[in-house]
Amino acid sequence: MLSQMKKNNEAKTAKFAEILTQLRKEREISQKNAAQDLGISQALLSHYEKGIRECGLNFVIRCSEYYGVTTDYLLGASENRNGIMEDYFSFSDEGGYGNVIADATKAVLDNMISTAGRAPGTAKVLQEYYMLSLYRIALILAKTGALSTEIFSLDRTIGNDLASAAIALINARTAFVEDKSRSGEDAGDSEALKKLIETAENYLLDSFATE
Numbered sequence: 001m002l003s004q005m006k007k008n009n010e011a012k013t014a015k016f017a018e019i020l021t022q023l024r025k026e027r028e029i030s031q032k033n034a035a036q037d038l039g040i041s042q043a044l045l046s047h048y049e050k051g052i053r054e055c056g057l058n059f060v061i062r063c064s065e066y067y068g069v070t071t072d073y074l075l076g077a078s079e080n081r082n083g084i085m086e087d088y089f090s091f092s093d094e095g096g097y098g099n100v101i102a103d104a105t106k107a108v109l110d111n112m113i114s115t116a117g118r119a120p121g122t123a124k125v126l127q128e129y130y131m132l133s134l135y136r137i138a139l140i141l142a143k144t145g146a147l148s149t150e151i152f153s154l155d156r157t158i159g160n161d162l163a164s165a166a167i168a169l170i171n172a173r174t175a176f177v178e179d180k181s182r183s184g185e186d187a188g189d190s191e192a193l194k195k196l197i198e199t200a201e202n203y204l205l206d207s208f209a210t211e
Helices: 002-026 031-038 042-050 057-067 098-118 120-143 156-176 191-208
Strands: none
Touching (some): 031 042, 031 057
16 A cells, blocks of 8 residues: 555656646746746756655645646646636537637636736736726626626726726737737647637628728
8 A cells, every 4th residue: 555655646746747847848938047936946946847856835836826827737636727627618609609708718817827927017917908808798787787787886887988998008008018929820829719819800800891
């Protein structure tokens, strides 16, 4: 039994080492810089990534925050990086945009969580924009009777105007963000977001474009 427990611990350490290395390489961070950010020596991080040494719980939590993933994912206990169940956004929506939006929403949340680890400032802007967009959707739900108006503290007209102005301001602020956009195929791009972009652009062209 002790032998089996040892094998299980070794397997867990190896899995953690594999995931730790993978996350760092995905971020294209050198081992030296990652170690510095995580507050340990490069030699110790190298041992962790090779599975030579086991780390403590505090380091697992630090890595979770640094790479924007759950501790369960880091430890190999879950395949889900952000803790959201894969089927959470699944529903029947024949002929509508529901599943496209649902899949893209999960991909956006994944990206925002990942961005929080490497670019907190950008993550904050994304979160503000997403929050205000959902707030405006809530206002529409209230207008159609699908949501109680009692949960709103602000007058809904004022709330909508303020949210619209805030979103416009956020859009203006992004003009000062360094443009790192890419062209061509990128295997790292989310298929769900590609589908959303395609669907949205087709909608815009079909509904608003003039010949």
